[in-house]
Amino acid sequence: MAALSEFFSHLYTMTMVFFTLVLLEVAILIRSITGGVCNSEKRLITTSQYLKLIEEKNPTIRYSRRPTSRVDQSNECAVCLSELEEGEKVRRLKCKHIFHKDCLDRWLQQYLATCPLCRTKVLPDEIVANYHRLQNQIEYDGSDEEMIFLLSALHGNSLHRLF
Ligand SMILES: [Zn+2]
Ligand SMILES: [Zn+2]
Structure with missing residues (x-):
């Protein structure tokens, strides 16, 4: 019996992780459709x-002060x-x-x-x-960064290389 309950608790954990992942992916997808980070990412300048x-x-x-430069x-x-x-x-x-x-x-x-x-x-x-847009996003919108961080952790850092 112990093995079975362990199996179910494992299954429960796996399901929760899976749904969290799916929810996050959907949230990111919605953001990209509504013109969030993903959409303008390519044009942003670090x-x-x-x-x-x-x-x-x-x-x-x-700098070199040229002897020919005007006095004024x-x-x-x-x-x-x-x-x-x-x-x-x-x-x-x-x-x-x-x-x-x-x-x-x-x-x-x-x-x-x-x-x-x-x-x-x-x-x-x-x-x-484009440069200032990225700066403003970093300054005022921490939620995207958090989400991307969370996702990258779940994906085993595969997303991390993008940033
Ligand atoms: Zn100076
Ligand atoms: Zn000038």
Whole structure:
């Protein structure tokens, strides 16, 4: 008899796990149909991808004060308001404004992707919108992350590779 009851309790556990899994899958499916994460996932941009795009468009260079530069030309990083020093990592934007690499990257992540001085666009609007969409989801919508985590645990981390 003991073996039989053990079998049934095992069966019960298995059934519960199965139904939880199915429920979670359905919930995710519904979210993807109604335009949740799964739908827009491909177009979302992570921070590292975003920084790579910035790097592609505005490669990091070592700052050097050219002797030919005009006297009135500012040698100041407009983000941190400190003087640019010889050899520091900087980015020169299309508009010719120069900022510390780290200052500019932080600025571009927190605000719109425009030059802090003249508002020239640094990246296309679509990329910026997709990047901020992902950031907002991470900040304000923890439920998806939790669900994905739970699912990945149940699936033995097969989903985990996607994130
Ligand atoms: Zn700076
Ligand atoms: Zn500028």
